[in-house]
Amino acid sequence: MGTDLEEIKSRLNIVDVLGEYLRLDKTGTNYRALCPFHNEKSPSFMVSEEKQIWHCFGCQKGGDIFSFVMEMEGLEFRDALRQLAEKAGVELKKVAPGTVEKKNRTLEILELATKFYEIQLWKGAGKEKIVNYLKERGLTEESIKLFRLGYAPSGWRNVLSFLLNRGYDVGEIMQTGLLVQKKDSEPIRNYETGTNLRTDTQIRSFADSDKFVDSNRYYDRFRDRIIFPICDYSGRVLGYSARVAPGGDESQAKYVNSPETEVYHKSKALYGIDKAKSEIKQKDFALLVEGNMDVIAASQAGIKNVVAVSGTALTPTQLDTLKRYTKNLKMLFDMDAAGEAATKKSLKLALEKNIAVQIVELPFGKDAADVAKNNPEKLRDAISKSKSAMQYLYDKAFGTFDSTASEGKRKISEALLEMIESLASEVEKSHWIKKLAQGLDVTEKALTTELKKAKLTNRTSVSQKTQEGEKVLTDDRQKIDILLEELTGLMLILPDVWRSMALKKEHHDYFFRDKLLKLMLDKGVEFNFDFNRLTENADRELKLRAEKLFFRKKFRLGLNNSLEEVSMEELPQELPGILAELKKETKKIKLVQITKDLKLAENRKDKAALEFLRGEFEKILGE
Numbered sequence: 001m002g003t004d005l006e007e008i009k010s011r012l013n014i015v016d017v018l019g020e021y022l023r024l025d026k027t028g029t030n031y032r033a034l035c036p037f038h039n040e041k042s043p044s045f046m047v048s049e050e051k052q053i054w055h056c057f058g059c060q061k062g063g064d065i066f067s068f069v070m071e072m073e074g075l076e077f078r079d080a081l082r083q084l085a086e087k088a089g090v091e092l093k094k095v096a097p098g099t100v101e102k103k104n105r106t107l108e109i110l111e112l113a114t115k116f117y118e119i120q121l122w123k124g125a126g127k128e129k130i131v132n133y134l135k136e137r138g139l140t141e142e143s144i145k146l147f148r149l150g151y152a153p154s155g156w157r158n159v160l161s162f163l164l165n166r167g168y169d170v171g172e173i174m175q176t177g178l179l180v181q182k183k184d185s186e187p188i189r190n191y192e193t194g195t196n197l198r199t200d201t202q203i204r205s206f207a208d209s210d211k212f213v214d215s216n217r218y219y220d221r222f223r224d225r226i227i228f229p230i231c232d233y234s235g236r237v238l239g240y241s242a243r244v245a246p247g248g249d250e251s252q253a254k255y256v257n258s259p260e261t262e263v264y265h266k267s268k269a270l271y272g273i274d275k276a277k278s279e280i281k282q283k284d285f286a287l288l289v290e291g292n293m294d295v296i297a298a299s300q301a302g303i304k305n306v307v308a309v310s311g312t313a314l315t316p317t318q319l320d321t322l323k324r325y326t327k328n329l330k331m332l333f334d335m336d337a338a339g340e341a342a343t344k345k346s347l348k349l350a351l352e353k354n355i356a357v358q359i360v361e362l363p364f365g366k367d368a369a370d371v372a373k374n375n376p377e378k379l380r381d382a383i384s385k386s387k388s389a390m391q392y393l394y395d396k397a398f399g400t401f402d403s404t405a406s407e408g409k410r411k412i413s414e415a416l417l418e419m420i421e422s423l424a425s426e427v428e429k430s431h432w433i434k435k436l437a438q439g440l441d442v443t444e445k446a447l448t449t450e451l452k453k454a455k456l457t458n459r460t461s462v463s464q465k466t467q468e469g470e471k472v473l474t475d476d477r478q479k480i481d482i483l484l485e486e487l488t489g490l491m492l493i494l495p496d497v498w499r500s501m502a503l504k505k506e507h508h509d510y511f512f513r514d515k516l517l518k519l520m521l522d523k524g525v526e527f528n529f530d531f532n533r534l535t536e537n538a539d540r541e542l543k544l545r546a547e548k549l550f551f552r553k554k555f556r557l558g559l560n561n562s563l564e565e566v567s568m569e570e571l572p573q574e575l576p577g578i579l580a581e582l583k584k585e586t587k588k589i590k591l592v593q594i595t596k597d598l599k600l601a602e603n604r605k606d607k608a609a610l611e612f613l614r615g616e617f618e619k620i621l622g623e
């Protein structure tokens, strides 16, 4: 366990730490404030001194002092830890030396390999053809050097031999992702003579003669490729994206990337972030482009706040990184059919995270790198003329479908409601609903009904069927989920309720629909019905949910986002009511199910089934 973390937490009070940033008002045993992470007029940001956690009902963020300081100051966890340790007067213990040393060693090898590839580009095998090729693509020497492009020569053991000669062992080099390990079935090759070793005797005599016998099972991952180092925000090389060299083996993939390693995670990496971050902060927006070449070309053209992701869709982690520097994103993507699905996915994620997204359109049908090379002014112009993602999608939907025909109206509303639903701001939501209603000449009410439906299908992921039975089922599920949440909230606040529920063994199957509730029932005894033990042992998603339900139960959520703390005496009295309702609801769902099964049995003329189902029906009604 992270004892440093516990030590800091035990010395600092969340009310003091957050109180330095926010005006906290005491309400009952808790505190509330205006949320610093989203715009609001009435406070929905809650702090529990008792549990030492915070939660915002507006933007759904929450956590402890560390997550608050990270979010507030835009810090990495280590830095937040350092800052709070200082405040608490805790001297941080060194992290297990083995792991740090290992990680540093990996980074050291990657740095060395990057230098090797750079030398190969400027002075080695890539000197003529690769440098010229990059210049033809419009890159200057300065930007090639700034982005530390390199060249991996053809051959199987270039970087491997180089690093072995520097004293690293093959296991360490393997950790960097620079090598590929040969399968056992493949023949072992004597790289000095270039022949495959076939017999045991051959292999053994070779093994005796070669001090790097193990390394014969490994070879360079990148061969005859242009190397783009991928760095973290502070410029340390974590991995590579490698492009096939001009005239190289075109049957191979155009780009080969480093595999996931201890230091390189594809879902976190943002190409160019180290060079772009301060400019992103200054300009207060980030330009997101498709490829590495686009990043370098744009940066060379003076647009330095530019990054790219490997793969097409943004991940939540990448958005969190960007959010440290800005809340505004401009996307410049190819809008072909394949790119569009990924763009929509990224868009939805960004909107949900309350990042304002604009779309940059290049009317010339060229990629950013080409435009940046031939006419940087046009690129700057396109960026300044970007439109909000919603406006872009709106124009696009109305341009694609006929907004006067009923079929067209349906398609347009389907395409747009999905995005409107993702908007974090209620004001924006209502703005677009209004606009869409006007554009389609339908009532706003019809659209909000559709929106609610879309939400429902999203949540229950029940396929959209309008059959009466299905509909009832969906509505009931909603109700039962709310009841289960009420019950869970009660259990989180009152350990006695938790205990009594966990020890009673007569739970209905429906209780286990809820993951958090299931965990609490299964592990209640083990956790000693303790909220902190639960959140320490739950995964992130369940932890956040537990904190949210805890606060929600403690405060009644009224209309207009106003929250009122309930008195602790009232709470236990709610239990019988909730349980009775739950029983009623599960019964209802069962009856609907049986009715459906009865219909099926009737159609099949299955007498045995009919009899059984009728019996069940009677039994439930009789209870």
Ligand SMILES: [Zn+2]
Residues within 6 Å of the ligand: 035, 036, 037, 038, 045, 056, 057, 058, 059, 060, 061
């Ligand atoms: Zn908030």
